[in-house]
Each structure stands twice: as C-alpha cells, then as structure tokens.
Amino acid sequence: MTGSLRDIPWGLQVVEWLSSKCCQQHRINKMAWHRGCVLALTYLAYTCYHMSRKPISVVKNVLSLNCSTLSPPPNFVINATNRDTWCDWAPFNTDDATALLGTLDSAFLFAYAAAMFLSGFVAERVNLRYFLSFGMLVSGISCYLFGIARSFNIHSLWYFVLVQALGGVFQTSGWPGVVTVVGNWFGKGKRGLIFGVWNSHTSLGNILGSLIAAEFVETDWGLSFIVPGAIMGIVGFVIFLFLVPNPVDVGCSPPRPIGYRRLDTTNSSDEGSCAEDVEASHTGGDDDTQSLRSETSPMLCVNRHTQNDCEETAVGFIGAISIPGVVEYSLSLFFAKLVSYTFLYWLPLYIVSSTKYSASLSADLSTLFDVGGIAGAVIAGVFSDYCGMSALTCAVMLFLAVPMLFIYDYIGTINVGVNVVLLLLAGLLVNGPYALITTTVSAELGTHPSLGDNSKALATVTAIIDGTGSIGAAVGPLLAGIVSRWAGWHSVFYMLMAADLMALLFLSKLVCKDLRLYAQRRRAV
Structure with missing residues (x-):
C-alpha cells in the first residue's frame, strides 16, 4: 500500500503516525473512527457554507436605512466622512432598496442553481477532497470581498452582484460533495436518523451566520462578511488536510447497497469494513484493497475502460433523471x-418591518x-426510517406547514413569546421535508437498483435534485x-402557502406508491 500514500490526506498521515507511536496497545475500530471523522468534517464544512450565506439577510436591515432619522450606536464617533452614510449604504439607500437587495439574492441563487448541475x-469525476477544499476557499474569498466594500467605500451595484454570483457558483461545491462523501461511508441502515442529525449543519450554519453578523451589523457591517469568510477559508484547509472521501482511499471496503453493488461478499458487509478490523479472519488484504482503490485515487478518472482504473462509471444527466422518483422529488423541492x-433571506427584515424590534x-x-x-x-x-415512507413523511409536514404559516403571519408578531413558539414550529415543518429530500432521499435515489452495475450516480442525482430546488430558492426571495x-x-x-401546496401536489404520486407498498407489507405479515 505504499504506492497509495499520495491519496491519503497529509494531516491524516500525521495522525496515524502519532497513533501508531502512542497507542499501539489500544486497538481501535478503524471503520468507526474514519466514519466519525467524516461526519465531523463534512458537518463542519457545510456549517461554514451556510454560515457565509446568512450575513446578507442580517445586513439588509442597515444597508437600506435612512441615517437622518436615527441615532448612532454607543461609542460611535460621527465625523465629516461618515456623517451622511454611517448607517446606510448607496446604492441601497433609496425607495427601491428591497428590489435592489432582492437582486443580490437572485444573483447568488440563480448562479448557484445554474452551476449546481x-x-x-464534476463532483462525480474528481477527488472530492480537492473539490471541497477549493470550493470553500473561493467561497470564503467571495464573502470576504463583499465585506471589504465597506472598508474601500465601494458603492457599485455591479460589484455586489458579481461578488454574489461568484459566491453562488463556488458554493455549489458543498452539497454534492458532502452528501456523496457521507453516502460513500454509510450504508442504508438508520440512514434517515444519521442524515437527519447530520443535516442540522444547515440550520447551525444559519444560526452562527446570523449571530456573527448581528454582532457587527450596527457598528461595522463589513465584518459581518469578513469574519465568516475567513473562518470558511480556514476550515477549507482543514478539509484538505484530513478528509477521506471514500473508504477505499484508506484500505476499507465501502458499504454495499443491497443487491447490486459488485463487491466480494467474503470481504465486506453491508456497512463496510477495514482490513485491520477483519485481519484475524482474512488474509491477502493488500491485494483486495488495491483492487478497490480506484474510484477517487486520481484527481480525474481519465481512462474508464481499463481494468484498474475507475471501475464504476459516472451516470450522465439523462440516466440520472430516469431514476424513478428523481423528477417528482426535484419539483417538490x-x-x-x-x-x-x-x-432565510427575508425573515430578519420582516420581523423589523412588522415589529419595533432592533x-x-x-x-x-x-x-x-x-x-426548529x-x-x-x-x-x-x-x-x-421507522415507516420506510419518505414521500408520506414529507407530505404530512408540508400539509401542516400551510396553516402554521397562516397563523404566524397573523399573530406571530403579537409579542416575543408567541413569535418564539411559532417560529420554532414553522421552522420544524418547513425545513423537515427540505432536509429529508436533500439528504436521505437523494442518497437512496443515487444508489437506486435501477442503475444496475453502473451505480456511481450519487453526486449527479444530488445535484439534479438540489439544483432544481435551488431554482426555487432563487425565485422565492426575488x-x-x-x-x-x-x-x-x-x-x-x-x-409561501401556495408554494407548500404545490410541493405537496408533486409528491402525491409518490405518496400513493408509499401507501400501496405499506398495504402490501401489511397483507404479507
């Protein structure tokens, strides 16, 4: 395996060398250890992706203010330079501020949606460690560029639009990358629970982005972007040092999707294993491991027709959308x-406009x-996981979200207590189906039995589903x-209520299918 060291991240090599020197008497389960690291690293990575998206929604509140009607914050010194612009920022200090700010959202989201496909x-064909590291670095730079507009007194609308579009393009490296990495390491057992807990990175990133932006928004809004951008660049370097995109990169066998992935059943289980974990009952692990090490070893799989290179070919766009359920879930998303x-983009401004809160x-x-x-x-x-009916789960939550949005609209701003409770419930019902479709459902469809031997489609399916959803994400804020x-x-x-009903409508066929399969299982018992 010495020839394969180039594929093991440098940081991981150092950790393994230290552990071999310090912990020789304590054998660990290598598969479990790597899985824990993968979950932690991908969780941290996508938390940063969303953390860097959130500041714009918070800073909107100050970019469009009228300075002449407000008092400066404590300890803020007004001078001849900032007398007229200490709180607002041209070109967003006009009556068309909401439309212009909506343009920034659209620049990011439409670029994101277009680039996602x-x-x-690309993600299906490259080493995902490089893919994620580079995407995080450039995404952090784009966030940083938005923030320095305040320091350099930049007021060009086109500058902000281009920076947002740049961020949108490179933020697409995140979702196909992290979902594919997690899908490579984890089998189908309890996937809904694992993905459900893991998917909290989206909300945690939004929370951290809001809190960081809120810390600086009333004094120096540029730092609301600069700080998240710097954090994202640092975490991108950590991903480069430690992330292992595929079990075969470190001598482990990947989880075996039931019934159609070609693996030697004497060497692997449905949940995968590592040579060190089974060495007592198996010999010749180096040869077996070497035969598995092909999917992500090079940066690009150039020759897909040789025996030792790229055993599984990536599925194209047409093949991916032909998988049953991909179109329905994409339109629902x-x-x-x-x-x-x-x-995500308008809630802080809505709360300000409908209340007297700062x-x-x-x-x-x-x-x-x-x-929530x-x-x-x-x-x-x-x-x-419990019922095996993803479509029905999404449909129930979408149905309940409609009256919840109606209630929040009319009584949510009565007082802080009511606002808190209704926001928690609205977040639970709105984001539950979105999270399930983009994680568990995408992973299941990306390794669907209809693909047969040509089963390397996880990143492509994830990108199609999330890319279609991202078009909706671009249209909504606009x-x-x-x-x-x-x-x-x-x-x-x-x-928004009409949109939830449309999402429910596109799932109706899959809900009927879930109910038919459930009835068949009940009759078979």
Missing part, C-alpha cells in the same frame, strides 16, 4: 426550498426558525422582494 457532474430560502434583536429571533429546522430534520429522518413592495407582507405569506 455542472457541479454534480423546487417549491419547498422556495419557502425555506424566502425565510436589527440585532430581529436577527437573533430569526435564528429560532433554524432551531434542526428538530424538523431529525424528526423527518427518524420517521422515515418574488418576496417584489411582492412585499407592491402588495405587502401578507401577500408574501400567501405565496
């Missing part, structure tokens, strides 16, 4: 993500929606900015 295609991202308090309150989202992701995953300006916030909530 290409990103899945379009509307589910429209609702979720409208809250920008900082509104940002803090908006994090409760994401706290964490609970929703776990509940959806556990229920999906429409919210326009509708709130011309028809008010009540109309925005009616739009």
Whole structure:
C-alpha cells in the first residue's frame, strides 16, 4: 500500500503516525473512527457554507436605512466622512432598496442553481477532497470581498452582484460533495436518523451566520462578511488536510447497497469494513484493497475502460433523471426550498418591518426558525426510517406547514413569546421535508437498483435534485422582494402557502406508491 500514500490526506498521515507511536496497545475500530471523522468534517464544512450565506439577510436591515432619522450606536464617533452614510449604504439607500437587495439574492441563487448541475457532474469525476477544499476557499474569498466594500467605500451595484454570483457558483461545491462523501461511508441502515442529525449543519450554519453578523451589523457591517469568510477559508484547509472521501482511499471496503453493488461478499458487509478490523479472519488484504482503490485515487478518472482504473462509471444527466422518483422529488423541492430560502433571506427584515424590534434583536429571533429546522430534520429522518415512507413523511409536514404559516403571519408578531413558539414550529415543518429530500432521499435515489452495475450516480442525482430546488430558492426571495413592495407582507405569506401546496401536489404520486407498498407489507405479515 505504499504506492497509495499520495491519496491519503497529509494531516491524516500525521495522525496515524502519532497513533501508531502512542497507542499501539489500544486497538481501535478503524471503520468507526474514519466514519466519525467524516461526519465531523463534512458537518463542519457545510456549517461554514451556510454560515457565509446568512450575513446578507442580517445586513439588509442597515444597508437600506435612512441615517437622518436615527441615532448612532454607543461609542460611535460621527465625523465629516461618515456623517451622511454611517448607517446606510448607496446604492441601497433609496425607495427601491428591497428590489435592489432582492437582486443580490437572485444573483447568488440563480448562479448557484445554474452551476449546481455542472457541479454534480464534476463532483462525480474528481477527488472530492480537492473539490471541497477549493470550493470553500473561493467561497470564503467571495464573502470576504463583499465585506471589504465597506472598508474601500465601494458603492457599485455591479460589484455586489458579481461578488454574489461568484459566491453562488463556488458554493455549489458543498452539497454534492458532502452528501456523496457521507453516502460513500454509510450504508442504508438508520440512514434517515444519521442524515437527519447530520443535516442540522444547515440550520447551525444559519444560526452562527446570523449571530456573527448581528454582532457587527450596527457598528461595522463589513465584518459581518469578513469574519465568516475567513473562518470558511480556514476550515477549507482543514478539509484538505484530513478528509477521506471514500473508504477505499484508506484500505476499507465501502458499504454495499443491497443487491447490486459488485463487491466480494467474503470481504465486506453491508456497512463496510477495514482490513485491520477483519485481519484475524482474512488474509491477502493488500491485494483486495488495491483492487478497490480506484474510484477517487486520481484527481480525474481519465481512462474508464481499463481494468484498474475507475471501475464504476459516472451516470450522465439523462440516466440520472430516469431514476424513478428523481423528477417528482426535484419539483417538490423546487417549491419547498422556495419557502425555506424566502425565510432565510427575508425573515430578519420582516420581523423589523412588522415589529419595533432592533436589527440585532430581529436577527437573533430569526435564528429560532433554524432551531426548529434542526428538530424538523431529525424528526423527518427518524420517521422515515421507522415507516420506510419518505414521500408520506414529507407530505404530512408540508400539509401542516400551510396553516402554521397562516397563523404566524397573523399573530406571530403579537409579542416575543408567541413569535418564539411559532417560529420554532414553522421552522420544524418547513425545513423537515427540505432536509429529508436533500439528504436521505437523494442518497437512496443515487444508489437506486435501477442503475444496475453502473451505480456511481450519487453526486449527479444530488445535484439534479438540489439544483432544481435551488431554482426555487432563487425565485422565492426575488418574488418576496417584489411582492412585499407592491402588495405587502401578507401577500408574501400567501405565496409561501401556495408554494407548500404545490410541493405537496408533486409528491402525491409518490405518496400513493408509499401507501400501496405499506398495504402490501401489511397483507404479507
């Protein structure tokens, strides 16, 4: 295995060398150890992706303010340079501020949606450690560039639009990358629970992004972007040092999807194993491991027709959308993500406009929606594992989300207590289906039995589903900015309720299928 060291991350080599010197008498389960590291690293990585997306929703509250009607924060010194612009920022200090800020959201989200389909295609064909590290580095730079606009007194709308678009393109490295890595290491058993807990990184990233931005928003909003951008770049370097994208890179066999992945059943289980973990009952592990080490060893799989290179070929776009359920879940996610991202980008501003709370308090309150989202992701995953009916799980939560949005719209801002409770419930019901579709469902469809031997489609399917959803994520905030300006916030909530109903409609065929299969299982018992 000496020839394969180039594929083992440098940081991991150091850790393994230290452990061999210090812990020779304590044997550990190598598969479990690597899985724990993969979950922690991918969790940390995608937390940073969402952390760097969130500041714009918080900073909107100050970019569009009228300085002449406000008092500066404590200890803030007004001078001749900042007298007229200490709190607002051209070109967003006009009556069209909501539309212009909505343009920034759209630049990011439409770039994200368009690039996602290409990103899945690339992710299926490269070493995911390099893919994620590079994507995080450039995403952090784009976030940093937005923040330095305040330091360098940049007021060009096109500058902000281009920076947002750049961030949108490179943020697409995140989701196909982390889902594929986790899917490579974990089998189907308890996948809903694992993904449900793991998917809380989305909400945690939103919470951290809001809290960091809120810390600086009323004094120096540029730091609201610079700090998350710097953190993301640092974590990207950690991913480069330690992430193992595939079990075969470190001499382990991958989990075996039931019935169709070609592995030697004498060497592997459905959950995968490492040579060191089974050496007492198996010999010749080096040869077996070497035969498995092909999927991500080189940066690109150049020759797919040789025996020793790229045993599983990546599925194309047409093959991926032909998998049963991909189209239905993609269209449902379009509307589910429209609702979720409208809250992501506009909730702090909605709270400010409908109450007398400060920008900082509104940002803090908006994090409760994401706290509810964490609970929703776990509940959806556990229920999906228990009943085996992902479509029905999503449909129930989407159905309940409609009256919850109506209630929050009309009584959510009565007082802080009511706002807190309703935001938690709304986050649970809105983000639960979104989380389940983008994780557990995508992983199952990406290794669907209909693919036969050609089963390397996880990143492609994930990108198709999330890319379609991301178009909805781009449309939602754009429409919210326009509708709130011309028809008010009540109309925005009616739009969100209609979107949830459309998401439910596209799942109806799959719900019927789930119920038929459940009835068949009951009759067979």
